[in-house]
Amino acid sequence: MKILVLGGCGTLGSAIVSQLKEKNRSYEIITAGRKTGDVHVDMTSKESIEAMFAKIGNVDHIVNAAGSAEMKPIEDLTQDDLKFSINSKLLGQVNMVLIGSKYLNEKGSISLIAGVIKDELIKMGTMYALTNGAVAAFARAAAFDIKKNIRINCISPSVLDESMVEYAEYFKGVKSVPAAKAAKAFIDVIESDVNGQEIKVY
Amino acid sequence: MKILVLGGCGTLGSAIVSQLKEKNRSYEIITAGRKTGDVHVDMTSKESIEAMFAKIGNVDHIVNAAGSAEMKPIEDLTQDDLKFSINSKLLGQVNMVLIGSKYLNEKGSISLIAGVIKDELIKMGTMYALTNGAVAAFARAAAFDIKKNIRINCISPSVLDESMVEYAEYFKGVKSVPAAKAAKAFIDVIESDVNGQEIKVY
Numbered sequence: 001m002k003i004l005v006l007g008g009c010g011t012l013g014s015a016i017v018s019q020l021k022e023k024n025r026s027y028e029i030i031t032a033g034r035k036t037g038d039v040h041v042d043m044t045s046k047e048s049i050e051a052m053f054a055k056i057g058n059v060d061h062i063v064n065a066a067g068s069a070e071m072k073p074i075e076d077l078t079q080d081d082l083k084f085s086i087n088s089k090l091l092g093q094v095n096m097v098l099i100g101s102k103y104l105n106e107k108g109s110i111s112l113i114a115g116v117i118k119d120e121l122i123k124m125g126t127m128y129a130l131t132n133g134a135v136a137a138f139a140r141a142a143a144f145d146i147k148k149n150i151r152i153n154c155i156s157p158s159v160l161d162e163s164m165v166e167y168a169e170y171f172k173g174v175k176s177v178p179a180a181k182a183a184k185a186f187i188d189v190i191e192s193d194v195n196g197q198e199i200k201v202y
Numbered sequence: 203m204k205i206l207v208l209g210g211c212g213t214l215g216s217a218i219v220s221q222l223k224e225k226n227r228s229y230e231i232i233t234a235g236r237k238t239g240d241v242h243v244d245m246t247s248k249e250s251i252e253a254m255f256a257k258i259g260n261v262d263h264i265v266n267a268a269g270s271a272e273m274k275p276i277e278d279l280t281q282d283d284l285k286f287s288i289n290s291k292l293l294g295q296v297n298m299v300l301i302g303s304k305y306l307n308e309k310g311s312i313s314l315i316a317g318v319i320k321d322e323l324i325k326m327g328t329m330y331a332l333t334n335g336a337v338a339a340f341a342r343a344a345a346f347d348i349k350k351n352i353r354i355n356c357i358s359p360s361v362l363d364e365s366m367v368e369y370a371e372y373f374k375g376v377k378s379v380p381a382a383k384a385a386k387a388f389i390d391v392i393e394s395d396v397n398g399q400e401i402k403v404y
Contacts, residue, residue, distance in 0.1 A: 046281055073347065073349070074299070074300065074344055074347045074348050075348070075349060077300055079248055082293065082296060082300075086288065086293075090332075090336075091284065091288075094284060094332070097276070098276065098279055098284075117343070118339040118342075118343070121342065121343055121346040121347075123346075123347055124347065125343055125346075125347065126340060126343040126344050126347050128343075129339040129340055129342065129343030130292075130296070130336045130337075130339055130340040130343070131336070132339060133335040133336050133337075133338060133339025133340065134292075134332045134333070134335050134336035134339070135332075135335075136335060137320040137331040137332055137334060137335025137336070138328060138331055138332040138335065140320075140323065140331065141319075141320070141323050141327055141328040141330075141331030141332070142276055142328050144323040144325075144327075145275065145276045145323075145325055145326065145327065145328050146276050146277070147275070147277060
């Protein structure tokens with residue numbers, strides 16, 4: 001079974017990769033990222049995604065642990081901040097469904113990532129709320145609409161314990177979770193029949 | 203009291219305007235739209251929004267009844283469809299908070315519009331689910347983050363009775379509501395202290 005892990009070299013992505021390897025040594029894992037991983041890809045570019053799949057061929061599962069949004073007081077957000085957040089945390093993931101699904105084997109799955117910010121609100125978190133709300137709703141709707149026999153879900157982890165060193169001041173009052181716990185949710189989705197769900201790891 | 207109604211010449215916008223006029227004759231109502239209304243505005247353009255407010259001055263309430271998204275099977279969605287949907291139904295509304303809030307008097311309010319598609323799923327509805335999910339989450343987060351003493355909410359109406367002539371085949375199984383009922387939700391928000399809420403009119 002061939003599994004593509006986007007953002008596979010990040011904190012969460014690495015945890016997903018190591019759990020997949022532990023779980024089943026026959027899994028063939030390919031990591032991808034803008035600048036790291038086995039293959040490089042710009043998820044906001046149709047051409048770049050197609051070039052990646054031309055290189056690696058069809059896969060059975062696509063897991064996304066990549067993407068970020070700007071954290072700023074709403075008063076300071078510029079048009080560029082908006083564009084960056086939507087491109088990085090939203091459009092790349094939508095593209096992975098629109099384009100990636102064509103390179104997914106039947107009965108495969110795509111797992112997107114949203115996050116806790118939208119159910120929990122934090123100061124400077126408007127771009128995360130916007131993109132998380134969009135991704136969670138899109139994943140459900142895409143699973144409902146797509147004709148191919150594949151599953152589409154979204155995992156929404158809380159902020160990671162491992163990220164709290166850097167982000168604690170932003171996430172005051174939000175209970176963090178270990179990357180290993182968030183990673184397990186991705187593995188559970190691959191190994192189950194779950195479809196059209198938002199899996200919350202808070 | 204000065205109230206700006208974006209999309210004020212559409213089906214929902216007209217209903218909002220006529221209820222506001224009935225309610226209180228002292229309300230000063232300004233309608234805006236891309237090509238219709240008292241003033242013209244392209245909500246995706248910072249410059250166009252600023253030019254509009256330079257013309258009309260500060261307002262007490264901003265109501266948005268404008269914006270649409272592409273309805274297509276997910277397999278047929280192009281990069282242009284994505285861009286159109288996000289610009290029209292999402293970014294324009296975000297701009298109305300980011301930029302419009304500067305031209306809003308203290309204690310004023312901004313009411314955005316999302317919709318039923320995300321809680322209810324329909325075929326070809328992925329772009330509506332995505333943008334509605336984004337707008338609803340953004341409105342809550344924006345109300346939480348913004349420092350100015352204003353209120354920000356989002357109204358999510360079901361498909362309108364008046365639109366079912368054209369859209370019935372898309373909204374199979376979804377219960378429609380009269381434009382007058384959806385419009386009342388906007389007026390209720392203006393005349394109340396509601397803040398950071400998604401008001402569902404299903």
